[in-house]
Amino acid sequence: MTNSLIPGGLLIAIEGIDGAGKTTLANRLADVLRQAGAEVVQSKEPTTGPWGMKLRESAATGRLQPEQEVDYLLRDRRQHVEELIAPTLARGGVVILDRYFPSMVAYQGATGLPLDELLAANDFAPRPDVLLLLDLPPATGLGRIRARGDAPNHFETEQNLQRCREIFLQLQLPTKQLIDASQDADAVLREAHAAVIGEVTRRLGSNAPLDDEQLRSLQRLATASLA
Template sequence: MTGVFVSFEGVDGVGKTTQVERLRAYLEAQGREVVVTREPGGTPLGQAIRRMLLHGVEGSDVDGSADIAARAEALLFAADRAQHVAEVIRPALERGAVVITDRYLDSSLAYQAGGRELTAAEIRSLSMWATNDLLPARTYLLDMDPELSHSRLQHEADRMESAGDGFQSRTRQAFLDLATAEPDRFRVIDASESIGEVWNAIREDIDEVLAAAGPTGGAR
């Protein structure tokens, strides 16, 4: 593959969408093909899975936050990721595009292993099998206190967002632990800074990532 794969991670409300769009515009201005996608929900199959993961199962008699068993949840995320890689990510990378995804494997590890106390090794193994070992060249972790980030949300909390302060704090720490374990892939950015300051940190780093990758087939 000749393209470049980039992911954005962090708890909800840290500003991933804003920075993804800035990065898209920046790279397209350079003449590169850019594919922006997300998890869960980056494919038609993923959209159906996303509805279950974020809003619970229709017709369930139990609380929406508890109607999907932890292991079933892990399998649903892995199924979404397998389809996402096969249908969207790998074909774009093979064309030489820059692929930017809002969430990927690390969200499963942080939210499921860190937040829901499942075994990280099992979740990672499942997702690596589902994606045939595909990892991003760079992962931007936008880090912020969950209490502050959630105050930014402008929509009704979904199933993950409403899981409680303890869950969100564990998830944040799980993201930071992942970044510590893989310092070559991760860049941790203070998302409490201004939008412009966060973007400047990303821009400076992505220039280095692209220079190291060399020219890609995605340059039009």
């Protein structure tokens, strides 16, 4: 099957505290959209690039100063946007991100840095067409982390995750869709899938000019089934 290209691409960001099920949802949602013919590129932040790895290493060895974390995250995100996100969207692909700039606002905002300044620092980053916020209590997320055999890292204390959760919930971003992540994975996928189909359907109903192939691509995605 030839990949269906979407005019302007489709940027889906999956957010939430640790243990919310972001990676599981990203993988399953990507499978559904690929089966519908979309070109799907999955990625995550921090990335495995040089700046992202500095952040990943600090999760195990001890957190950096908040300002240093912000500096590394912004450098990592600029590279991510330039090398992967923007080119994929430009050619009409779907990008699914496991964490994006809202995580920086939540996690570094939880240290006391001003939320409005953190948001403004990310003005260069394309805004998600669909922002899926997986919400659950920190104790539940930590229980899941331990159940899979991992030890919580320096970012994953219950107190810190509670502050992050509160910031995620208060963020006013236009495409944010709140999903109860304490549900089972199938229920979370159904809600996420419905949010994506809603965005595709909105584009079909807009007055934006579409050629025949673009119209067919959107129609295929709009009728994508979970079966």
